[in-house]
Each structure stands twice: as structure tokens, then as C-alpha cells.
Amino acid sequence: MGSARETEFLVTLGGRRPRERRLALLILVQFRGGQIMPNWAMDxxxxxxYWPTLPERVQELLVGDMEHLAANDYLERLHFDRVHRCPGCGGHLLNIxxxxxxxxxxxxxxxxxxxHFRCGYVAPIGEFESKGRGRSCPKCGHSMRNLGTDHEIVGExxxxxxCAISFDEPNVEAACFRCGRKTPVxxxxxxDIWGYRLTTLGHAAAKAGRLFEEEDERLFEPGATIYRRSVFLKMLRDDFRINQRYGIPVSVIALRLIYESADVRSAAERTVVEVLLETLRNVDQIGRFDEGVLVVKLPATDRDGAEVVRSRLAAAVDAIAGVDVRASHVVISDDVSVEADIARAISAPK
Ligand SMILES: [Zn+2]
Ligand SMILES: [Zn+2]
Ligand SMILES: [Zn+2]
Incomplete structure (x- = not known):
């Protein structure tokens, strides 16, 4: 799809119902290679x-849709950059x-x-009076001729x-090119400006040609085994709070899955999930973290019990052809830090 035709298509989306629009957006992102990033646009x-030729009103609508899709696990946000804006008019054209x-x-x-080496006097250059080819020191009265020999520069x-005052550090201020307002930086x-990338769920929805919004589908990815990312993170937060209040242990294991190739990924992940289900108890739950990371929650299980499960899971998944696994314990430090705790667990050495 050329850029002009894409714009034309997006403008027609403006008139459609939200669900239709969001599905069409997912399919478009898939068509574009699975992700969409913004461009700088001064005007x-x-x-x-995101689409330079698209009317601002339609783009606003579509950005709202992408945020909705990200909140519902179809898209993943990618940080693009951070922009400073004028608090007066909202403009981004600032003279810093x-x-x-x-x-x-x-x-x-x-x-x-x-x-001045001789007497040790330190002062801004203006205090040393010019005298012939050198300067004279106001403290001791001697002349200073050669930089490096009888005096040095120690700072600015x-x-x-x-207003003629002197100071060490100037303030940094933004002057708005649009409204003229001056604001300390x-x-x-x-x-924050975001790009968006299709998740596993987003790929599945684009392929199926529908969003998964039935009752069960709000909780699980297709296949009804893996909890959606946002749902699972919320469950972990809730469990952590209950765990704290009543002293019930809960253990969490993160599985980073490394596939031999992208082609085998979806088939291999099905096998991985089968193996996990064979190894885990009925009460244990599997959730999505990202495309290559699944998280397992073991209710009422202490660290020792979880270690037995961790090594058993690692061995079972490692035995699957075309998949490598790193299984690590996730130490949840706070209910608001669950995402960061998982990220830390999967990046730590084994
Ligand atoms: Zn302004
Ligand atoms: Zn001196
Ligand atoms: Zn001044």
C-alpha cells in the first residue's frame, strides 16, 4: 500500500466504529512489518x-486507538523520545x-x-588590570605575563x-517560538512519545481478522491457557498484596524462551505450553510477559518448593527440539514494581 493510499484508507477509518478501526489498524501495523514509529513533524x-499527511483530527483518533490496543495487550509500546512543551500554549518549538x-x-x-601563582590570588579576569602585554595582580601588585608560567586559568x-553581576551557573530557560512565554526548563x-509493536496477541488478532473481546478472550490469549499480559500482571500485583497481608507464600518463575528460528516459534511455543501443563499443578497459572517470555505463578509455594519446579520446568523445556530456555525466580519487591522485577529476573545471569 503506497503512502497516499494508506492515508486515504486511514481517513475512511475515521468514520468507522472503534472495534473495526482498531482491527484495521492492527492489520495495517502487521502489513508494515509489525511495528509503527512516529516521525518528527514541525508543523x-x-x-x-505517525502519518505525516493525515489530518490531525484523524491521527488523534488513531493514536487513541493504538493506546487502547496497547492497554489491551495487542500492541507493545516502544519508547521513541521525550519532548519538552511550552506550558502556555503546548507548543514544542522552544529556544533553549x-x-x-x-x-x-x-x-x-x-x-x-x-x-596568580606568586600570591595565590584567584579572581575573574576582569579584576586583573591590563598592563602592556600582560596584566597586573590587584592583590600583590606584581605583573603577570605568561599564561602557564606565572598564572593559570582555573575555571569560568x-x-x-x-545587569553586570557574575555567577557560577546560569539558569536554563525555554523561550516559546509560538507564544513567547519563558519557562525554566x-x-x-x-x-513521552511512543512507537508501537504487535504482540503475540496482536499477530493472532490480525491473522484471525477479529479482536478477542469475548468474556474468556479478555483473560486469555487464543488457546485459553496463557493469560494476557495485563491480566496476569494484575493477578501478580493482587497476589503480592494478599501474600503480604496474610503471609501466604507465592512463587513466580520467569521462562525466557529462545527459539532456533522465528518460523518454528509458534509451533514450538505450543509444545512448550503442553510441557508446562504436564509439569505444573492445576492451580498454577501461566501468563504472557513478552513474545519470548512466559511467567509461571505457583500459589502457596515457598522458595524451596519453587526451586524444585523451576529445575523440573527447565529440564523439560530444554528437552524440546529447537528451544532453549532460561528459567529464573522472580523476586517481587513491591506491587507496583512487578514488571521491573520480572525484567530484572530474565536479564540476570542464570
Ligand atoms: Zn508557548
Ligand atoms: Zn598576586
Ligand atoms: Zn542580569
Missing amino acids: RQDGIA REVCVECGSSNIENLPVLH QVRCRS DQCVTM
Whole structure:
């Protein structure tokens, strides 16, 4: 699909119902190779465009849809960049510059600070009066001729040409090109910009030509065995809180699966899940973390019990042709840090 035809197609989406629109978006992302990233676009309010020729109103609608799809596990967010915006008008065209700490003027200069070896006096260059080819020291009155021999530069000071004061560190301020408002940089509005990538669930939905929104499908990926990412993370958070309150142990094991090739992935993952189900108890649950990582939750199981399960799972999955596995314990430190705790477990050495 060419870019002009894609735009035309997206504009027609504006008139459709949300579910239709979101499915069409998934299929489009799949067609584009599985991910979509924004481009910088100076003429847009927030400085980026996913589709540069698309009317801003339609893009807003579609960005809302991509966020919805990400919240429902069809897309995964990829960090693109962070943008500073003017708190006055929301514009992104900002002139960032250093200004005087006293009067706010940008008419400032950096001056070297000199050190006279003979008497040890240190001051900005302006205090040393010019004298012939050198300068003279205001403290001891001797002349200073050669940089490096009788004096050195030990640093810099900033001087404001507007109000004449000197200081060490200037302020950093953003001046808005649109509305003229001046804002200290740390008080600008910051906004994270995201790209989006299809998840396993997103691929399955694009292939099936429908979103999985029936009652069971809201919980599980197709096949009704693997919990959706958002659902499983919520279960882990809830379990952690209950575990804390009542002292009931729960263990979590992350399985990083490395497939021989992308072609064998979906068939091999089916085999992996069969093997997991044979090894696990009925009460144990399997959830999605990302394309290559499944997470297993073992209710009412302490660390020793979990270690037995971990090594058994690792051995069983390792025996499958075309799959390598790294199985690690996830130590959940807080209910808000569950995602980070899993990420840490799968990146730690075995
Ligand atoms: Zn502004
Ligand atoms: Zn000033
Ligand atoms: Zn001196």
C-alpha cells in the first residue's frame, strides 16, 4: 500500500466504529512489518506524526486507538523520545538557552577565572588590570605575563552584560517560538512519545481478522491457557498484596524462551505450553510477559518448593527440539514494581 493510499484508507477509518478501526489498524501495523514509529513533524502541535499527511483530527483518533490496543495487550509500546512543551500554549518549538540568574537576560558571557601563582590570588579576569602585554595582580601588585608560567586559568565565571553581576551557573530557560512565554526548563511539560509493536496477541488478532473481546478472550490469549499480559500482571500485583497481608507464600518463575528460528516459534511455543501443563499443578497459572517470555505463578509455594519446579520446568523445556530456555525466580519487591522485577529476573545471569 503506497503512502497516499494508506492515508486515504486511514481517513475512511475515521468514520468507522472503534472495534473495526482498531482491527484495521492492527492489520495495517502487521502489513508494515509489525511495528509503527512516529516521525518528527514541525508543523504538528506535539511535534510528531505517525502519518505525516493525515489530518490531525484523524491521527488523534488513531493514536487513541493504538493506546487502547496497547492497554489491551495487542500492541507493545516502544519508547521513541521525550519532548519538552511550552506550558502556555503546548507548543514544542522552544529556544533553549542559558540566562542570567538575576535579571533573566540571555546577554551573558563566560569569563575565565585566573590564579596568580606568586600570591595565590584567584579572581575573574576582569579584576586583573591590563598592563602592556600582560596584566597586573590587584592583590600583590606584581605583573603577570605568561599564561602557564606565572598564572593559570582555573575555571569560568558567567557575567551578565545587562545587569553586570557574575555567577557560577546560569539558569536554563525555554523561550516559546509560538507564544513567547519563558519557562525554566525543569518546569516545561514533558511528554513521552511512543512507537508501537504487535504482540503475540496482536499477530493472532490480525491473522484471525477479529479482536478477542469475548468474556474468556479478555483473560486469555487464543488457546485459553496463557493469560494476557495485563491480566496476569494484575493477578501478580493482587497476589503480592494478599501474600503480604496474610503471609501466604507465592512463587513466580520467569521462562525466557529462545527459539532456533522465528518460523518454528509458534509451533514450538505450543509444545512448550503442553510441557508446562504436564509439569505444573492445576492451580498454577501461566501468563504472557513478552513474545519470548512466559511467567509461571505457583500459589502457596515457598522458595524451596519453587526451586524444585523451576529445575523440573527447565529440564523439560530444554528437552524440546529447537528451544532453549532460561528459567529464573522472580523476586517481587513491591506491587507496583512487578514488571521491573520480572525484567530484572530474565536479564540476570542464570
Ligand atoms: Zn508557548
Ligand atoms: Zn542580569
Ligand atoms: Zn598576586
